[in-house]
Amino acid sequence: MRMLQIHSDGFGYELKRKAIKSAEKVESKTYSTDDSCLVNFIAAESSDEKNITKASSLTAQMIASAAEDVKEKNIVVYPWVHLTEAPAKPSVALKMLKSVAKILEEQGYNVVRVPFGWYKAFSIHCKGHPLAERSKVLDVETTEITEEEVTEGEDLTAIKAEEEAHSKFYIMEPDGSVTPVEKFDFTGFEELRLYVKYETAKDRTASEPPVHIEYMKQLELVDYEPGSDAGNFRWPPRGLTLKRAVEERVIKEMLEYGAHIVQTPLIYDYQHPSLKSYLQRFPSRQYVVRSGDRDYFARFSACFGQFLMISQAQVSYRQLPLKIFEIAPSFRREQSGELAGMRRPRAFTMPDIHEIVADVEMAKQSILKQLEFIMKLHAELEIQYEVSFRILRSFFEEHRDFINAVVARVGKPVMIEVFDERYAYFLFKGEWNVVDAQKKAACLGTCQIDVENSQRFNITYIGEDGKEHYPLILHTSPSGSIERILYGVLEQAHKDMKRGKKPTLPLWMTPVQLRLVPVDDSLIDYCVELGKELDKYGIRYEIDDRSLTVGKKIRSAEKLWIPYICVIGEREKKSGKVSVRRRAEGDQVEMKIDDVAEEIASKTSFAPKQQLMLPKMITKQAIFSREV
RNA sequence: GCCUCGGUGGCUAAGUGGUCAAGGCGUCUGCCUCGUAAGCAGAAGAUCGCGGGUUCAAAUCCCGCCCGGGGCUCCA
Numbered sequence: 001m002r003m004l005q006i007h008s009d010g011f012g013y014e015l016k017r018k019a020i021k022s023a024e025k026v027e028s029k030t031y032s033t034d035d036s037c038l039v040n041f042i043a044a045e046s047s048d049e050k051n052i053t054k055a056s057s058l059t060a061q062m063i064a065s066a067a068e069d070v071k072e073k074n075i076v077v078y079p080w081v082h083l084t085e086a087p088a089k090p091s092v093a094l095k096m097l098k099s100v101a102k103i104l105e106e107q108g109y110n111v112v113r114v115p116f117g118w119y120k121a122f123s124i125h126c127k128g129h130p131l132a133e134r135s136k137v138l139d140v141e142t143t144e145i146t147e148e149e150v151t152e153g154e155d156l157t158a159i160k161a162e163e164e165a166h167s168k169f170y171i172m173e174p175d176g177s178v179t180p181v182e183k184f185d186f187t188g189f190e191e192l193r194l195y196v197k198y199e200t201a202k203d204r205t206a207s208e209p210p211v212h213i214e215y216m217k218q219l220e221l222v223d224y225e226p227g228s229d230a231g232n233f234r235w236p237p238r239g240l241t242l243k244r245a246v247e248e249r250v251i252k253e254m255l256e257y258g259a260h261i262v263q264t265p266l267i268y269d270y271q272h273p274s275l276k277s278y279l280q281r282f283p284s285r286q287y288v289v290r291s292g293d294r295d296y297f298a299r300f301s302a303c304f305g306q307f308l309m310i311s312q313a314q315v316s317y318r319q320l321p322l323k324i325f326e327i328a329p330s331f332r333r334e335q336s337g338e339l340a341g342m343r344r345p346r347a348f349t350m351p352d353i354h355e356i357v358a359d360v361e362m363a364k365q366s367i368l369k370q371l372e373f374i375m376k377l378h379a380e381l382e383i384q385y386e387v388s389f390r391i392l393r394s395f396f397e398e399h400r401d402f403i404n405a406v407v408a409r410v411g412k413p414v415m416i417e418v419f420d421e422r423y424a425y426f427l428f429k430g431e432w433n434v435v436d437a438q439k440k441a442a443c444l445g446t447c448q449i450d451v452e453n454s455q456r457f458n459i460t461y462i463g464e465d466g467k468e469h470y471p472l473i474l475h476t477s478p479s480g481s482i483e484r485i486l487y488g489v490l491e492q493a494h495k496d497m498k499r500g501k502k503p504t505l506p507l508w509m510t511p512v513q514l515r516l517v518p519v520d521d522s523l524i525d526y527c528v529e530l531g532k533e534l535d536k537y538g539i540r541y542e543i544d545d546r547s548l549t550v551g552k553k554i555r556s557a558e559k560l561w562i563p564y565i566c567v568i569g570e571r572e573k574k575s576g577k578v579s580v581r582r583r584a585e586g587d588q589v590e591m592k593i594d595d596v597a598e599e600i601a602s603k604t605s606f607a608p609k610q611q612l613m614l615p616k617m618i619t620k621q622a623i624f625s626r627e628v
Numbered sequence: 629g630c631c632u633c634g635g636u637g638g639c640u641a642a643g644u645g646g647u648c649a650a651g652g653c654g655u656c657u658g659c660c661u662c663g664u665a666a667g668c669a670g671a672a673g674a675u676c677g678c679g680g681g682u683u684c685a686a687a688u689c690c691c692g693c694c695c696g697g698g699g700c701u702c703c704a
Binding site for chain 2: 049052089091092204205206208209210213217218224226230278285300301303332334335336337338339340341344424425442443517519520521522547548549550551552553554555556557558559565567569571579581588623624625626627628
């Protein structure tokens, strides 16, 4: 906000014509007074948009203080955009000026607010005393520091630092060579080209909706819930089956990695000292939960719950690296315009592991180990992904061998962002991204070296010397949120379809792996018998017991992308085999039911057995959003 | 949050001021007992997102709100 203040003998204006479409409606086009008044020409700036309330109240404060100095009760608030080169949007400016006027009125001043959005003539007569002409500049953020009560350790400079930090983008190849992105030959790396373009040029135009949204409804996986807040989804049984299958898969991997599995609360106290400080890092995007006369926020990640838990645990150097894992919902109240299906919801399920390490050396070793499960899980998603690393320049230069080893393990060219000043809690961050049909990118897995939060949350371990030490913390999501995974696999299915392949979901997570299709009603009982064999292998199947033609039943199963469709008639009952349509192979073969089960089981042996979470008989299943 | 486009039975979708709001899918009933992507016939199902306004008359025009898509911004 910028402001020119004139203490004047009298003031008048006349509206000439509208300067902008959204000019305020007015009753009278002229105003004039001979009374003494303090005229404030005010320009709202784009920086004020970050916190209009604060900007308004500080501006009002400045005016009141100036009015106090010259003992003036009459105030004129005059919108004058020409004071700044970075004006706020008109709507914001108007909101702010209205708010300033209101605050001053409440304090007992006589306020005249000059209409917004008009070309005006005005007359003024400056009193000419030493305090009669003054100008003020308000920076919402820096002023906030001096005006607000700030507890020790709070770091308000971070957000600003992030804006000002400047960084360079490179492509790093598995052999360790580094090329600035603008000089790299992307031939053969089309998705990496798109990803880099998205990250650096910030080209974000899309005309079509994200393709996964259509599929998520048709396949009856997940759907909007108009009765909830935007970005909070409902999961019908097919989708829930998939979600659980993925969750259980990640949990299994984390247990094998040696993690402690925990669960922590969903809501947290705004007033808790560590959390208060942590929240200063981030814009206010929290869901607020009112309980009694106190406010809590719904967690936006699993970090604090785990940090608070570890900070009160007994940890010895003998247990390092110590691994804590949790998978549970998190909530971020993103701006409504940012929401986009499963790419960006407001409620999501995030697998989150925190690894406590003694020092940078141990951190590097652990990262190399984490890379193994991150790479493995992403491979199991059967999606194309692009990897990037964001690294503090000093760390990049001092640990070049480590960076080389990391990129070599990824095994293909990656994007590297090297930044000069640390703008967040990490000095090293890896991201595994998908690029979708809209040419937009979103991050799945991530791993970060956090050098800040052990102090903030007072997390310590007892070293060999018997003394307390602050560790480093590795923040890692082995797979990204379940919602993002679904987004990734559906977008991948779309890419496959464009290349002429039938779209599929990975066999281990697809809700129904096999459907038994009897050619007529008399064979339903036999299908139930066959189902018992499938149960022995933990195969997820259902039986199409509807009275439909075989063609119709096949079509129905194909529309749901069911990977194995088994047709059963008298012939099969006699031969003891079933006729199998295999989606991935695109063929039709005669097999014994045990062999089909064996095949599915062996292709999915790495995943825990997951039950299908609805009745097996299709006539007993409600229709939520599938077509047939 | 701002800008912009949209919302019509469970799904899809025609209708842009004037009779009982078209069709398709699905659902239900009956027939057919069926061999690898849509068998036949009939029936039920809609306060046209919600609220207000303009008009003799509103799904249709205007205002506000809710939900969704896209853009800006943002992405801990």
